[in-house]
Amino acid sequence: MTSKPVLYYTPGSPPCSSVMLCAAALGLELDLKVVNLKDGDHLTPEFIKMNPTHTIPVLNDDGVVVTDSHVICSYLADKYAVDDTLYPKDKTQRMQVDSRLYFDCGHLFPRVRLMVEPVIYFGEATISEEKIRYMQRAYDGLEKALTGGKYLCGENLTIADLCCAASVASAEKFAPIEEEKYPKVKAWLQCLSELPYYKKFNQEQADILYNLVQTKFAENKKA
Numbered sequence: 198m199t200s201k202p203v204l205y206y207t208p209g210s211p212p213c214s215s216v217m218l219c220a221a222a223l224g225l226e227l228d229l230k231v232v233n234l235k236d237g238d239h240l241t242p243e244f245i246k247m248n249p250t251h252t253i254p255v256l257n258d259d260g261v262v263v264t265d266s267h268v269i270c271s272y273l274a275d276k277y278a279v280d281d282t283l284y285p286k287d288k289t290q291r292m293q294v295d296s297r298l299y300f301d302c303g304h305l306f307p308r309v310r311l312m313v314e315p316v317i318y319f320g321e322a323t324i325s326e327e328k329i330r331y332m333q334r335a336y337d338g339l340e341k342a343l344t345g346g347k348y349l350c351g352e353n354l355t356i357a358d359l360c361c362a363a364s365v366a367s368a369e370k371f372a373p374i375e376e377e378k379y380p381k382v383k384a385w386l387q388c389l390s391e392l393p394y395y396k397k398f399n400q401e402q403a404d405i406l407y408n409l410v411q412t413k414f415a416e417n418k419k420a
């Protein structure tokens with residue numbers, strides 16, 4: 198009997214939420230192992246051996262180690278999906294999904310990090326207006342990308358939706374999605390929030406991050 202893929206993750210981390218959303222969409226159970234970033238679990242020699250760039254999530258699927266949430270989602274969908282809607286095999290469609298995955302990797306998630314990490318790790322007590330506006334500019338990219346249907350790449354849910362939604366669900370707690378400017382982003386996120394596994398693997402995760410940042414705001418203001 199092969200064992201469940203192991204996911205090294207931290208609750209409240211958007212890239213980890215992406216992978217948990219993807220696994221849920223695939224009906225795949227993961228063996229979840231918490232990595233405590235605050236205690237430096239990701240900097241131990243054992244972890245560095247798995248992922249020299251010391252980021253979570255990391256997947257270990259029967260000895261195959263996969264790093265980066267986008268790559269993990271592609272790998273899981275390729276390996277475990279019953280059909281190819283989540284991550285199309287058609288080259289053109291796959292390229293379109295990959296473009297949106299890279300948009301998350303290069304634009305959405307880094308701007309979430311820019312808002313929250315200085316608060317969590319470096320004692321900042323506010324998130325500046327500039328950082329909020331910078332995040333909202335990335336919503337503009339999504340708004341313009343949402344032209345061809347209900348989801349980012351047309352009428353089918355893909356891993357691009359799951360990865361982008363993990364970042365946006367956390368981002369919107371600090372940088373609101375203004376309905377007048379980004380109606381399609383709002384409608385897209387609303388549509389995704391109706392997925393049966395969304396609340397547990399995305400909304401509740403975004404709440405964890407939000408609450409951590411609120412706690413840190415309070416601590417950092419006192420310091």
Ligand SMILES: N[C@@H](CCC(=O)N[C@@H](CS)C(=O)NCC(=O)O)C(=O)O
Nearest residue numbers: 210211212251252253254265266267
């Ligand atoms: N592109 C990576 C980003 C992962 C990432 O930055 N994770 C953060 C936590 S949300 C992390 O591991 N930070 C620890 C570090 O950078 O050392 C992915 O999608 O997996």
